[in-house]
Amino acid sequence: MMQRMKGTLRPGRKAGVLALAVLLLTCVLMAGAVSAADILVTSDDNLAEKIADATDGDVLILKSGEYNLPNGLKIEKAITLTAADANDKPKLTVPLGLSSGSTYVGIWVAAAGVKLDNLSITSTGGSGNQNAVIFVQFSSGNDPVEITCSEITTTLTETSAVRGIEISTQCPAPVKITGNTFQSTDSNLAAAIFSNPRSGIQDMINYNIFAGTYAALVGYDPAEDSIAPDVRYNYWGPTIPEDAFPETITEYVPYYTALNDDGTIKTDSLTYAASITRDGETTYYGSIPDALNAAVDGDTIKI
Secondary structure: OOOOOOOOOOHHHHHHHHHHHHHHHHHHHHHHOOOOOEEEEOOOOOHHHHHHHOOOOOEEEEOOOEEEOOOOEEEOOOOEEEEOOOOOOOEEEEEOOEEOOOOEEEEEEOOOOOEEEOOEEEEEOOOOOOEEEEEEOOOOOOOOEEEEOOEEEEOOOOOOOEEEEEEOOOOOOOEEEEOOEEEEOOOOEEEEEEEOOOOOOOOEEEOOEEEOOOOOEEOOOOOOOOOOOEEEOOEEEOOOOOOOOOOOOOOOOOEOOOEOOOOOEOHHHOOOOEEEEEOOEEEEEOOHHHHHHHOOOOOOEEO
């Protein structure tokens, strides 16, 4: 009669113990992992607290309604804020009172990978001479920031220099600004988009409407060690056009420009968007299409 030695497991039992160990290890690893989640938010919720509780990759889906944000918003995680219904955008009201140092802002995007989509954002108040409805500044990370299909409006009554979106020099990632509408009822939106130059980084500014803003784009300086933003198919005028865009609107926006009260361009404020140097002579043009029309074979257009 064979006797089983103490401390020795049968082959089947040995396999079972191994499987149990693997299962326990898997459960431990899964317990430590946090996956991205879709989080439904209503106007009765505290949006700032929802953002504070979120983790990288989460998508906060905002139901239609009024979101009053007296302290503004600072987003320090790679999360998405989007509308539950794109046809009835959630309305966020933010004062320009959140200090980023030199600029007073409504929403501070302080992390790479943030996405703001299908929101209606209105700014109130304003402090000092530098204000921005949305301010993009952070120190690390290169995932693009995306601001898409949103409405950005200023309703200030006092004279104040306000920027719709300001991209700080301290932003190591590209910013994609696409399909948005910028509105200002009294031209206090001094610049719809202020794109500061950053070495080796190109922002994308496409298919936006700038209505009633004092200026459309400012900030790009060709003298800096930077890449000109990818600027295409934006519309700039005194009011929102009746025809839908982008297919029907291909008007380019010149840099560093301003509008007269009747909606015409202030020629004395125009800094040229493009230039052609030929035979040692440089000619400047107010828009990229103007330069394209003037170019001949062999020319290089600088924008």
